[in-house]
Amino acid sequence: MTGAPSVATVRGVSLTYGKVRALDDITLDIPAGGMVGLIGPDGVGKSSLLALISGARAMQEGALHVLDGDMRSARHRQAVCPRIAYMPQGLGKNLYQTLSVFENVDFFGRLFGQDRAEREARITDLLTATGLENFRDRPAGKLSGGMKQKLGLCCALIHDPDLLILDEPTTGVDPLSRRQFWDLIDRIRAGRPGMSVLVATAYMEEAARYDWLVAMNAGKVLATGSPAELLARTGTDNLDAAFIGLLPEEDRAGHRAVVIPPAPHTEDDYAIEAEGLTMRFGDFTAVDHVSFRIPKGEIFGFLGSNGCGKTTTMKMMTGLLPPTEGTVKLFGRQVDPDDIEVRRHVGYMSQAFSLYGELSVAQNFDLHARLFKLDPAKIPGRIREMAERFGLTEVMDARPDALPLGIRQRLSLAVAMIHAPEILILDEPTSGVDPVARDAFWQILSDLSRKDGVTIFVSTHFMNEAELCDRISLMHAGKVLVSDRPAAIVAQHGAATLEDAFIDCLEQAIGETGTPPEPAAPPAPDHAPAKSPLFDPRRMFSYTMRETMELRRDPIRGTLAVLGTLILMLVIGLGINMDVEDLSFAVLDHDDSTISRDYVLQIAGSRYFVEQDPIADYAEMDRRLRAGTLNLALEIPPDFGADLLRGRDVEIGGWIDGSNPTRAETVLGYVQGMHAYWLTERAREAHGAAAVAGDYGLELRYRYNPDIKSLVAMVPAVIPLLLLLIPAMLSALSVVREKELGSITNLYVTPVTRLEFLIGKQIPYVAIAVINFALMTVMAIFAFKVPFTGSLLAYAVAGVLYVSAATAMGLVISAFMKSQLAAVFATALGTILPAVQFSGMINPVSSLDGIAAFISGIYPTTYFMTISRGAFSKGLGFSELSSALWPIALAIPVLIGIGALLMRKQEA
Amino acid sequence: MDLANVLQLGIKEIRGLIRDPIMMGLILFSFTFQIYTSATSAVETLNRAPIAVVDEDQSPLSTRIIEAFQPPYFTEPTMISVAEMDRRMDEGLDTFALDIPPGFQRDLLAGKRPEIQLNVDATRMAQAFSGAGYVQSIIAAEISEFQSRYRADAATAADLVLRARFNPSLNGGWFQAVMGISNSVTLLALILSGAALIREREHGTIEHLLVMPVTPLEIMVSKIWSMSLVVLLGTAFSLVVMCEWVLGIPLQGSMTLFLAGTALHLFATASLGIFLATVAGTMPQFGLLMMLVLLPLQVLSGAQTPRESMPQIVQDIMLAAPNTHYVILSQSVLFRGAGLDVVWPQMLALAVIGAALFAFSLRHFRGFLK
DSSP states (O other): OTTOOEEEEEEEEEEEETTEEEEEEEEEEEETTSEEEEEOOTTSSHHHHHHHHHTSBOOOEEEEEESSSBTTOHHHHHHHGGGEEEEOSSTTTTSOTTSBHHHHHHHHHHHTTOOHHHHHHHHHHHHHHHTOGGGTTSBGGGSOHHHHHHHHHHHHHTTOOSEEEEESTTTTOOHHHHHHHHHHHHHHHHHOTTOEEEEEESOHHHHTTSSEEEEEETTEEEEEEOHHHHHHHHTOSSHHHHHHHHSOHHHHTTOOOOOOOOOOOOTTSEEEEEEEEEEEETTEEEEEEEEEEEETTOEEEEEOOTTSSHHHHHHHHHTSSOOSEEEEEETTEEOOTTOSGGGGGEEEEOSSOOSOTTSOHHHHHHHHHHHTTOOGGGHHHHHHHHHHHTTOGGGTTSOGGGSOHHHHHHHHHHHHTTTOOSEEEEESTTTTOOHHHHHHHHHHHHHHHHHHOOEEEEEESOHHHHTTSSEEEEEETTEEEEEEOHHHHHHHTTOSSHHHHHHHHHHHHHTOOSOOOOOOOSOOOOOOOOOOOSSOHHHHHHHHHHHHHHHHTOHHHHHIIIIIHHHHHHHHHHHSOOOOOOEEEEEEESSOOHHHHHHHHHHHTSSSEEEOSOOOSHHHHHHHHHHTOOSEEEEEOTTHHHHHHTTOOEEEEEEEETTSHHHHHHHHHHHHHHHHHHHHHHHHHHHOGGGGOOSSEEEEEEESOTTOOHHHHHHHHHHHHHHHHHHHHHHHHHHHHHHHHSTTHHHHHSSOOHHHHHHHHHHHHHHHHHHHHHHHHHIIIIISOOOOOSOHHHHHHHHHHHHHHHHHHHHHHHHHOSSHHHHHHHHHHHHHHHHHHSSSSSSOGGGOOHHHHHHHHHOHHHHHHHHHHHHHHSOOOHHHHHHHHHHHHHHHHHHHHHHHHHSOSSBO | OOHHHHHHHHHHHHHHHHTOHHHHHHHHHHHTHHHHHHHHSOOOSSSSBOEEEEESSOSHHHHHHHHTOOTTTBOOOEEOOHHHHHHHHHTTOOSEEEEEOTTHHHHHHTTOOOEEEEEEETTSHHHHHHHHHHHHHHHHHHHHHHHHTTSOOOOOSEEEEEEEESSTTOOHHHHHHHHHHHHHHHHHHHHHHHHHHHHHHHTTHHHHHHTSSOOHHHHHHHHHHHHHHHHHHHHHHIIIIIIIIISOOOOOSOHHHHHHHHHHHHHHHHHHHHHHHHHOSSHHHHHHHHHHHHHHHHHTTTSSSOGGGSOHHHHHHHTTSHHHHHHHHHHHHHHHOOOHHHHHHHHHHHHHHHHHHHHHHHHHHHHHHO
């Protein structure tokens, strides 16, 4: 490919994440028009380089030109992104799992500004070409790994890119789907000869078919050239060996090819026997009558695509899942999930790293040893022994999270071996581990099997690992297709390699001929590169539609969004109640005269107090107050009535339970009022009305709420509170969720702008909030019977503006935060306190000063609180409310602007 | 159930928690800062209540009345005209608007019984209710003192002397501090036990545990005891250091009894947390679900507003919630110095509710693991 023009020129590019140097001064010319592969194990910088070239990640050091322009220039990126397609690592990472196949591709079509007719035509072409046409309406989350990747490819190809970037597109995909995937790419390239394809892969056997390779290690380029050149340079016959040959000397130290001595023949002594093992989840049969027998000391390999039932089978073998049908016997003893004893013989290493990151290596060992009931005296010795054997002595005090992947896998194996189990069950132990570490790992497995007689059941994607096993099974769609020695399987199918043999097997099983319907390659590009407008409603609505569909298909979020607000309103409306009635009181009456009884009666007769049995003495009074059965105890002195008649000063004593001060204050107020009233009445009886004619009158007008009902006061204040909390919480999760799940990449690499992205996502939440607003208003008027006296139209306009501001507030938080949990916390902290304390819900804004007054002044809830109370209770309309409307309306563009500034159009 | 396993797994939980700075920060925040702010920011019933006055009299008496309204109870009165009054109240600027009519002093002295008008914004319950009382008594005091220069007043024949027990100055901060602790206890028990479970599932360690010789019962009990212990220690710290030393609240009753009650409450709420974690699939769903459960639990438990003011049916339903009994228990023990002879019904109720929640959660937890 020498002399060909470059699609990308990389000059001295470096990239650092925190302390990790992902790319270290890379200089490279990537030829155009060909299929270029980046090879190397996980974590060497392949993905980082691809993300830079696609424009998804921001540049740090160096210079990068892609498609004849500087990728540092935002203008160039915006212009060139319709010509680049990027499919990030991870199965269906940039797809939306709840959306159907069609909806996913359609979404991307809209992002690139295609009209309906164009989209329909293209989608049909693409789906037919990839064989997905029959699954048009199936949600992406329910596709197999291979189909997900094909769908990802459709989404990437919808806009006829000139540069297609694929990051590990076939990792975790079965061999047949893998082959079909590459055939598809070949056909598409044939239809569009000018297109450059840039692929990262960990499968060396795939890399052999590319035009040009870049071998990478530790952030540096080891070598470039065609596969044949690399093989010739290292004098090896396969790329795995060639890659190891290219590694610097110190990384290769101690590496030797794995040699596993032949298995001794102990065929009659079985360690694992599975018979008709079946697992059904509802209608779906995950594992369908799987049977196998594994002799003691054998290494048994288990192959199959993601989601074919491998992990489920393994879980049934360990007793994690009880099978629907069939039995598993370990050493002739049936596995029963409730039988703890059998677990002592099994060591299990799950697919994901599953040691406790918060414990040190030594503590992890110790915990597992104790749980397996090793003799405490022998534990330190055993831990030392395992550490030495697995080469972990140096890292005993480290935290597992801080260790490189290869060492972590060894540590997991060592922990699984701590109790010297006779069976080891390993679920994809080497995925993502570099070839050198992988060979070292297999050497340990070999020793365990041959020297210690441990039976090993291991699942893997790698054919060269499968070849090391004594026997292997290939699983597909819940069934075991073949089970034999690797050499025998190859011979039986008359194939050249194990991979070919498997593909043969799979094709027989699926009944497919290997050549899927001959597709028209997607239509030749006749579109003039569309100018990308600054704000395109189609792209914005594309996000709105997608967010709406996702919301509709997430029952928990949907229910919470609508019902949650109503439930909380009910709860708070009933709960925050300032009316106090039915207070309990009792009297210690030393006088017991007509007058004292009259005094007690006027208290007992009020609706606020309920009289309890009289109190006999001080001890009883103390006891009853302590027990909390009395809110008020009154003591009337001896000769109260007689003294009063004689005009002597008398004193009634009262004790209030002060443990709840609010309630105590209320009691205080009531009793004093009743006492004064009683005195006035007595004076009136004695001297006639003249004696008490007031010197002045005080006309008390309780406005807006003449009956002083709690509900009338609280309900209009609760609506602004809840209309902030729930909508903000919902929208706060919307952006950060995409960040966590990875689909945020679509913002980075498509022409959609930050403003279109944010407003597009906001619209469905505004719609939900408006529904909530309507429901709450209806509930307030009809269920809580709060009279609505003002202008409903003005209130509705204010409500729509307010929820727009509330959701925009959530978006600001979401744009800023990195994890969903952090967003939940930040939203709770940023909304509850200001809304409850500083917005005039309980105490008027004018009572605040300092920082609180400042927050209150800029917080939208303050203004909507005024509007809500005004519209409900004060009979106000547009003209009176306008002074509070403007600040809310102004908050919307300000908040969205802040959100857009906080968003990045590239990953930092 | 193997107690050694329960011990080991519980120690693992505590070690993990100590290494998690976010969670530790949250616990510390809840037991110190939050208690402190809720105690000190407890608004007295009347604080800087905004008042406006229309003084149509402009007499020495009206000036005297106006000058009597002073911070901290009221803001400095704003002098307004009659025309402004309605607009200002509509905009929510004033809670109280006092209208002193023309010739008020003259009519008063002439015995013509003039009328003062007091307008109260009754949508602001807290201030409206107690504030109106204050305004009335301030006016009454000023007028009677003004008049005392003209004629002697007869003393009231019967006095009512009311004293508040258990909190003589009716300091709202005391109540808020203790209720703040009870809210923190509930919140943390839910978050810690629930998040401990979800974290294990998100990291895949729960499966790993299950292939070891431990049972779901052991896993659940170990999470409950370890997280409860942490919260219990925080509660004791908060009571002694924050309430007694920093805030100077004279707590009554037996600390041991209160902590025993807290332990029972933790048993119930931690079980509830585990149940919520089994229902929610992910951390954010758990967060939202928790808000929905937590808010009613706290608002209706009697920690915010008195239980007596709630509708009977709400009071009855809330008897099934552990918080209700815990709030009653903590008020009885910490303020009224009640002993076991008084609070045993609450202890019993907490134990029963706890046992029921535990059994229910365990069943769900077993199903969840499959």
